[in-house]
Amino acid sequence: MGFLRVLFLLPLFSIAFSEDALHAHPLPRPLILEYTEMIEPKIEDEEAGLRCTSWRFAAETNNLNPWKTIPSECVDYVKNYMMGWGYTLDLERVSNEAAVYARGAELMGDGKDAWVFDVDETLLSNLPYYTRHGYGLEIFDPVEFDKWVDEAMAPAIEPSLRLYEEVLDLGFKIFLLTGRSEKQRDITVQNLMNVGFRNWDKLMLRASDDHGKLATVYKSEKRGDMVKEGYRILGNSGDQWSDILGSSMSARSFKLPNPMYYIP
Amino acid sequence: MGFLRVLFLLPLFSIAFSEDALHAHPLPRPLILEYTEMIEPKIEDEEAGLRCTSWRFAAETNNLNPWKTIPSECVDYVKNYMMGWGYTLDLERVSNEAAVYARGAELMGDGKDAWVFDVDETLLSNLPYYTRHGYGLEIFDPVEFDKWVDEAMAPAIEPSLRLYEEVLDLGFKIFLLTGRSEKQRDITVQNLMNVGFRNWDKLMLRASDDHGKLATVYKSEKRGDMVKEGYRILGNSGDQWSDILGSSMSARSFKLPNPMYYIP
Numbered sequence: 001m002g003f004l005r006v007l008f009l010l011p012l013f014s015i016a017f018s019e020d021a022l023h024a025h026p027l028p029r030p031l032i033l034e035y036t037e038m039i040e041p042k043i044e045d046e047e048a049g050l051r052c053t054s055w056r057f058a059a060e061t062n063n064l065n066p067w068k069t070i071p072s073e074c075v076d077y078v079k080n081y082m083m084g085w086g087y088t089l090d091l092e093r094v095s096n097e098a099a100v101y102a103r104g105a106e107l108m109g110d111g112k113d114a115w116v117f118d119v120d121e122t123l124l125s126n127l128p129y130y131t132r133h134g135y136g137l138e139i140f141d142p143v144e145f146d147k148w149v150d151e152a153m154a155p156a157i158e159p160s161l162r163l164y165e166e167v168l169d170l171g172f173k174i175f176l177l178t179g180r181s182e183k184q185r186d187i188t189v190q191n192l193m194n195v196g197f198r199n200w201d202k203l204m205l206r207a208s209d210d211h212g213k214l215a216t217v218y219k220s221e222k223r224g225d226m227v228k229e230g231y232r233i234l235g236n237s238g239d240q241w242s243d244i245l246g247s248s249m250s251a252r253s254f255k256l257p258n259p260m261y262y263i264p
Numbered sequence: 265m266g267f268l269r270v271l272f273l274l275p276l277f278s279i280a281f282s283e284d285a286l287h288a289h290p291l292p293r294p295l296i297l298e299y300t301e302m303i304e305p306k307i308e309d310e311e312a313g314l315r316c317t318s319w320r321f322a323a324e325t326n327n328l329n330p331w332k333t334i335p336s337e338c339v340d341y342v343k344n345y346m347m348g349w350g351y352t353l354d355l356e357r358v359s360n361e362a363a364v365y366a367r368g369a370e371l372m373g374d375g376k377d378a379w380v381f382d383v384d385e386t387l388l389s390n391l392p393y394y395t396r397h398g399y400g401l402e403i404f405d406p407v408e409f410d411k412w413v414d415e416a417m418a419p420a421i422e423p424s425l426r427l428y429e430e431v432l433d434l435g436f437k438i439f440l441l442t443g444r445s446e447k448q449r450d451i452t453v454q455n456l457m458n459v460g461f462r463n464w465d466k467l468m469l470r471a472s473d474d475h476g477k478l479a480t481v482y483k484s485e486k487r488g489d490m491v492k493e494g495y496r497i498l499g500n501s502g503d504q505w506s507d508i509l510g511s512s513m514s515a516r517s518f519k520l521p522n523p524m525y526y527i528p
Contacts (some may be wrong), residue, residue, distance in 0.1 A: 050349055
């Protein structure tokens, strides 16, 4: 069942993009040919569309106070964004900009140049789960979500996989820093490897004494440990500001889009 | 001349908004009744609209590598955004979210609780200047821009003025931290006071030895000085990430929209 659900979503993350695609006419082909219900990208209520764009801007720039669900009037907006071109264009762009930065970064070449990637909604997509759970309208259910994680069926976010591979080729050490639990290590490794992620240096998950911590604190501590070990964190990719802000921040960070949920 | 140009733009910043206005139907009345050329909010090229929205999000989330002008295909998009509802809705929301945070912040009440505001595109709007200079399509011309600054005619960004007054009433000390030159102190004070800003604690401008510094470095140093003097920077409002990131960062920052220019 889970497998079948994923199958029709895979095309979303399997389109080969070139850097030029962002600037060329026409747009890349529709993402989800199989999903006719979603093809219509128009927001019927133009005013709601404006307000929801404003809400998304506020969410993506970290201006909103902590929020648990998306605004109910923005469900169709978020669905259309996630399933239409908007999300893919944004993923493409952040990957391309990060690659440009990575190519220009001055590496010492002593094995201590590091790039940090978050996992969920950064390398792996849980969109198949969120399509069944209101695109962020439902309050997060950790039990249900963990069942989905245990399936190890999250597809790769293809623009991130391309960035990942380029960063690796450039000579960065890759660190994966996730809010997932240490108990989910094996299934996470399996999922990551199944969809093409290889050769990371370290996968850091929440140990039992990390579970009470805010993500910002937990991730800052882990970056702090890296710095103590002599790593220079030159790049950091994450879909949450709690992946990016705090202490021992990366020289440069890249915020992937995620209008579905917020982790403080 | 400058005065007349500003007059027709003033309504943009003079509408009284309530916090409910963001959620209520219909939207606040059109912003620029006098500016019929701008009333049509549609982007003719829907694909360009999607790409320009993606570009704007990348700019606002600090994902773009340094840029000097907006993409030429996005001139109409940026113009419509700035002169239409989009910009105002975004300004309103960031002001409201910042006010919610400010009301809930734990102040020590010892006169050391501080809020930092940037000036240009945060408290004062240079939109009258940018309407005459392509909304960011023209390369920044410091000589022309300084002439505009010397007119001291920049209108207040009204949602920021309301936030400013509330933050002041709550007992914060207000620090203005601007990339403007020390030579522009008097004209800046005059402009700020003319449009309603009062009772700031300190206005910090670039001294002669600050002029070669990146804004991120200069502003981090100034915040560092504040911290050394015992201030706790609880809030920070700015339209540039160089207002926000760096060292001695605020406990919480608010990114105002600005798709017209980028300051590293």
